[in-house]
Amino acid sequence: MNQKLSGKRIIVGISGGIAAYKSVELVRLLRKSGAEVQVLMTPDAHRFVTPLTLGTLSEREVLTEIFPPNQTGSWTKHVHLGLWADLMIVAPATANTLSKLVTGVCDSMLTAVALSARCPMMVCPAMDHDMYEHASTRDNLSTLRERGVAVMDAPEGLLASGLTGKGRLPEPEDIAERAAGLLADHSPTQAGPRVLVTAGPTRESLDPVRYITNRSSGTMGFEIARAAQRMGCRVTLVAGPTALETPEGVTRVDVETAREMHAAVLAHRDADVIVMAAAVADYEAASVSRDKIKKADGDLVLQLSRTPDILRELGARRTDDQVLVGFALETRDAEKGALKKLHGKNVDWIVLNNPTEEGAGFGPGTNKVTLYGRDGRVEPLPVMSKADVALAILGFVEPGVKRPG
Ligand SMILES: Cc1cc2nc3c(=O)[nH]c(=O)nc-3n(C[C@H](O)[C@H](O)[C@H](O)COP(=O)(O)O)c2cc1C
Known part of the structure; x- marks a missing residue:
């Protein structure tokens, strides 16, 4: 052996x-x-x-x-x-x-x-x-x-x-x-492009014991980070709360909230490729209660405010050499939503997935995505394991990267 x-x-x-x-x-x-x-x-x-x-x-x-x-x-x-x-x-x-x-x-x-x-x-x-x-x-x-x-x-x-x-x-x-x-x-020399990947959900506190989150497992982003590392890229993974193990050779930055993810992404945005696969919360509590919110008679109304739009900010500050990839998760008017994000946020690719479609969704297992390119390309992929989807995405995206040296 x-x-x-x-x-x-x-x-x-x-x-x-x-x-x-x-x-x-x-x-x-x-x-x-x-x-x-x-x-x-x-x-x-x-x-x-x-x-x-x-x-x-x-x-x-x-x-x-x-x-x-x-x-x-x-x-x-x-x-x-x-x-x-x-x-x-x-x-x-x-x-x-x-x-x-x-x-x-x-x-x-x-x-x-x-x-x-x-x-x-x-x-x-x-x-x-x-x-x-x-x-x-x-x-x-x-x-x-x-x-x-x-x-x-x-x-x-x-x-x-x-x-x-x-x-x-x-x-x-x-x-x-x-x-x-x-x-x-031939163990990778990691002299390849610098890749920044975000993965997982974010968690927005309501009080010291409660939070709002979503069903993202982080698997898709972790597989992208793993695949990029294996291709010789230098990979930083900004991860929301998830139990997943860090892929070998990947630098991981753990965050909890959308604001923390925003700060971590901006701090590491000097990369050749940025793949925003995380399911970042769009809303956070307008104010986080210092104490546990007590149960009372009647309904409780929560006021939520918008979190920073990380992808939009990256799109506004991007350099021409950078390849920017966003994910769109839509359950209705999926293509329309993806194209709006593609052009509205100045990104190169949007990876659309619809968790209600067969073979797509949260957790380990498979995914079914369509890639929309800024140049008008539309690349629908069949149902594949998330590891294979990660390779496919990098296969489309990575040729646009200028290699160092
Ligand atoms: C019994 C038998 C054994 C063969 N053994 C070899 C072999 O060891 N090496 C070889 O290059 N071709 C061998 N051949 C020829 C190949 O099978 C033949 O060229 C075949 O078209 C190879 O196709 P492939 O390279 O696409 O697998 C053998 C043919 C037969 C009938």
Whole structure:
């Protein structure tokens, strides 16, 4: 078991070679070490090992086709996976798949993700000795090396063809060990853009024991912070009251009220990207009672006053280089509300979600959002886990960011 693999997100791409059976063991080893594993198989890999075995061991659906039958609205999956992963391993890499990786052929989920992945990539070629030594294969491998892909040389030994020579797939333990080394070498340097994220509800006191709040769990904002950190960004997370754990490597600033969130956001607004995912209270008590409000006969009328509009203020003070993203939660006239916020508050993107829609809403689990861009783009996303929604949002937003240096 390798500690360095724990918590890492690894794509294992399997192409159609006889050594595919060893990838089953590789997936098991990676899972045992605490890594999350997404298996991608070429269509021909199905002839050698079953998706059922790999799906069971990885505890995730194995993906093969870019256009899966009976599925709509998930065309961006290859992009999300490319952002999700910390490492992509192709083992075994057939001569055929190697040539596709070199020329950019994009005809299956494996080859599509390989093109969009931002993480380090490692290939483990495995084939008959003569195929391995062929000039095409040698050229393809050296091209991949030149592009920064880690190539594990195929060890010598008895091959499935009955010949002896180079072309075997390295043992799964050795592949896992090399993967751990690569992940350690590529641990994010956090030299990427500075990202400020807000998350969670706010709590507005009425008296020393009571407050007004909302149903936000903070999950969406925390997932955005986690995903941005994994992409190498320097992330500050301003969080309202929530029990969620701070994502690794993220600087967290805890606040309680809308006024505290306002102050914390302004103090940290010098960021390249600001994503305002928090559900900030629009109203606070006009005056907070020093003592507990006593029960009395008859009704109690509370007077509430407006809290500062943080997004509007950020929009007014923004620089041209900054990317500003707001969230809109609407239950009626949703699109109208989102567009009003987009233009009225001078932001680049509004992420609209309607908690009454199926698959959307508060708490862990899934969300369903539509992104509205200042340039007129409208990007409806299917129901996805909040972690995937976070990746998708950053995928749209982050290309607009000027990188340091
Ligand atoms: C029994 C059998 C074993 C094979 N083993 C290998 C192999 O180890 N390496 C390889 O590069 N191709 C091997 N091939 C050829 C590939 O399966 C073939 O090129 C296929 O199209 C690869 O598709 P893919 O790269 O999309 O998975 C084998 C073919 C057969 C019939």
